[in-house]
Amino acid sequence: MIRIVEPGPQTTVQDLGRFGRLRYGIPPSGPMDVRAFVIANRLVGNPDGAAALECTLLGPRFTVEVPCAIAVTGADAPVSVNGVSAESWATLVLSPGDVVRIGAARAGLRLYLAFSGGLDVPPVLGSRATYLRGRLGGLEGRSLKRDDVLRLFAAALPSARTLPRAQIPTIDSEPEIRVVLGPEAERFSEAGIAAFLSGTYEMLPQSDRMGARLAGPRIAHTRGHDIISDGIALGSIQVPGDGQPIVLLVDRQSTGGYTKIATVGSFDIARVGQVKPGQRLRFRAVDIPEAHRLRRAWEASVAAAAGGPVAAAPAA
Amino acid sequence: MALSVELGDEISQEINTRVRALEFLIQAKGVAGVVETVPSFRSLLVYYDPSLTDFDGLTAALGGLAEQTSTAVLPPARQVELPCCYDPEFGLDLLAAAERLAMSPDELVRAHAGAEYLVYFVGFTPGLPYMAGVPERIRLPRLETPRVKVPAGSVGLGGSQFCIYSVESPGGYWLLGRTPAPLYDPRAEEPTLLRPGDRVRMRPIDRAEYDAIATRVAARAWRPSVT
Numbered sequence: 001m002i003r004i005v006e007p008g009p010q011t012t013v014q015d016l017g018r019f020g021r022l023r024y025g026i027p028p029s030g031p032m033d034v035r036a037f038v039i040a041n042r043l044v045g046n047p048d049g050a051a052a053l054e055c056t057l058l059g060p061r062f063t064v065e066v067p068c069a070i071a072v073t074g075a076d077a078p079v080s081v082n083g084v085s086a087e088s089w090a091t092l093v094l095s096p097g098d099v100v101r102i103g104a105a106r107a108g109l110r111l112y113l114a115f116s117g118g119l120d121v122p123p124v125l126g127s128r129a130t131y132l133r134g135r136l137g138g139l140e141g142r143s144l145k146r147d148d149v150l151r152l153f154a155a156a157l158p159s160a161r162t163l164p165r166a167q168i169p170t171i172d173s174e175p176e177i178r179v180v181l182g183p184e185a186e187r188f189s190e191a192g193i194a195a196f197l198s199g200t201y202e203m204l205p206q207s208d209r210m211g212a213r214l215a216g217p218r219i220a221h222t223r224g225h226d227i228i229s230d231g232i233a234l235g236s237i238q239v240p241g242d243g244q245p246i247v248l249l250v251d252r253q254s255t256g257g258y259t260k261i262a263t264v265g266s267f268d269i270a271r272v273g274q275v276k277p278g279q280r281l282r283f284r285a286v287d288i289p290e291a292h293r294l295r296r297a298w299e300a301s302v303a304a305a306a307g308g309p310v311a312a313a314p315a316a
Numbered sequence: 317m318a319l320s321v322e323l324g325d326e327i328s329q330e331i332n333t334r335v336r337a338l339e340f341l342i343q344a345k346g347v348a349g350v351v352e353t354v355p356s357f358r359s360l361l362v363y364y365d366p367s368l369t370d371f372d373g374l375t376a377a378l379g380g381l382a383e384q385t386s387t388a389v390l391p392p393a394r395q396v397e398l399p400c401c402y403d404p405e406f407g408l409d410l411l412a413a414a415e416r417l418a419m420s421p422d423e424l425v426r427a428h429a430g431a432e433y434l435v436y437f438v439g440f441t442p443g444l445p446y447m448a449g450v451p452e453r454i455r456l457p458r459l460e461t462p463r464v465k466v467p468a469g470s471v472g473l474g475g476s477q478f479c480i481y482s483v484e485s486p487g488g489y490w491l492l493g494r495t496p497a498p499l500y501d502p503r504a505e506e507p508t509l510l511r512p513g514d515r516v517r518m519r520p521i522d523r524a525e526y527d528a529i530a531t532r533v534a535a536r537a538w539r540p541s542v543t
Contacts (some may be wrong), residue, residue: 022363025443136442229446
């Protein structure tokens with residue numbers, strides 16, 4: 001068992017997501033940074049889709065009451081066990097009574113914390129992922145709070161290993177996010193598209209797992225900003241009337257009525273999710289064949305870091 | 317990855333029926349690489365796994381199916397009856413809407429409850445139905461100033477659209493009443509009630525019956541009539 005002493009501002013149970021329910025308005029949820037999530041699970045000997053924690057900006061403080069192994073990946077943050085500094089991107093073998101503390105992210109925003117065996121919470125619609133707005137999945141559909149107790153599935157302790165430094169993804173201070181233009185790119189002026197592709201956009205504090213709200217050069221429309229509501233893909237970038245882009249993410253609404261200028265490739269969703277409020281990003285357009293090549297390269301890099309092909313990478 | 321198949325550029329039952337037919341054909345024929353579909357008014361968003369299909373092959377397969385959507389026969393629609401309390405306490409805009417339409421509140425309720433609605437699609441928030449079939453004589457443009465909070469279960473009209481808010485959210489529709497039926501219940505085995513293509517009718521109930529059903533809904537001992 002794991003006892004939460006301090007939960008951190010938003011710590012949720014996630015697995016690789018809940019698929020097939022968007023047609024009823026239920027988003028997939030799951031980790032914002034799939035690669036970091038999968039590697040955390042691999043480091044503790046779990047299947048890729050075992051339930052683990054996603055922490056935002058600041059990790060939890062917790063005590064373990066059973067022998068287990070953990071791994072912390074994702075954003076760069078200090079980790080300590082009983083007050084002694086410990087490594088990220090590495091297996092940490094713990095004993096009952098150990099106190100673990102994960103501090104504030106120095107670079108990046110979202111941390112992943114996997115436990116050997118995986119978190120034992122009931123699956124809802126085939127997934128243990130938390131969908132906060134829908135109060136669905138995870139631990140009672142909510143973020144963790146103080147004194148929560150998490151159970152682990154029984155598992156043998158894995159052999160400890162550390163991810164080679166070269167395979168730890170770098171977190172860029174101003175990442176260039178690759179997008180495919182459309183489906184409503186023609187609803188924007190040439191100057192509007194040029195502004196979108198040449199400007200830098202700041203992550204606003206009201207961003208969450210539903211959408212990244214950005215502020216930067218105004219993206220001008222040619223005629224109105226409303227469309228007949230239609231489906232929103234992972235990474236769809238809506239531009240409402242104020243000309244400021246919103247990147248829709250894992251907890252997104254299934255449909256929407258604002259024009260969509262472009263879509264972020266699934267391989268770059270994690271890089272959007274690791275941008276802290278107040279930091280900036282840029283966009284670069286790629287065509288569909290290039291997006292498919294980047295997707296395959298991303299899958300290969302995840303497999304290389306994880307030590308084998310990822311069995312259940314979300315297809316979205 | 318995902319691509320959007322657009323079957324028209326307007327809101328109509330004919331185009332929406334083709335969207336749902338395309339989704340049905342994809343399910344029935346099992347198109348390689350398709351992992352999830354999201355119907356809306358006039359298009360179908362198709363999520364696919366690029367390791368199982370290529371873009372050109374998928375667009376060709378979907379294009380072929382799109383051509384069959386005018387003649388495809390969909391499975392029979394479910395008929396759903398939802399109780400609705402039209403008391404002004406729930407129907408915050410009922411009196412204003414009736415006045416604007418130059419009819420009595422009772423006439424407005426009769427017109428609204430007398431029609432059958434088609435669920436075009438379910439989305440935006442979990443379990444929220446976008447429905448067609450609003451009689452011409454009770455159509456109103458959306459509210460000029462949307463409400464910040466609309467309670468779950470609120471029954472709203474906006475133009476030719478009729479929706480029922482599935483969770484508390486902002487909203488710009490005219491509120492005529494409220495249903496105690498749980499459109500979204502995260503504790504239920506099937507959290508969402510309505511499906512694209514359902515046929516929905518509202519059954520007017522008084523406040524006492526609303527309260528009685530709401531109590532049973534809270535105890536998870538009530539489900540609406542679905543046939």
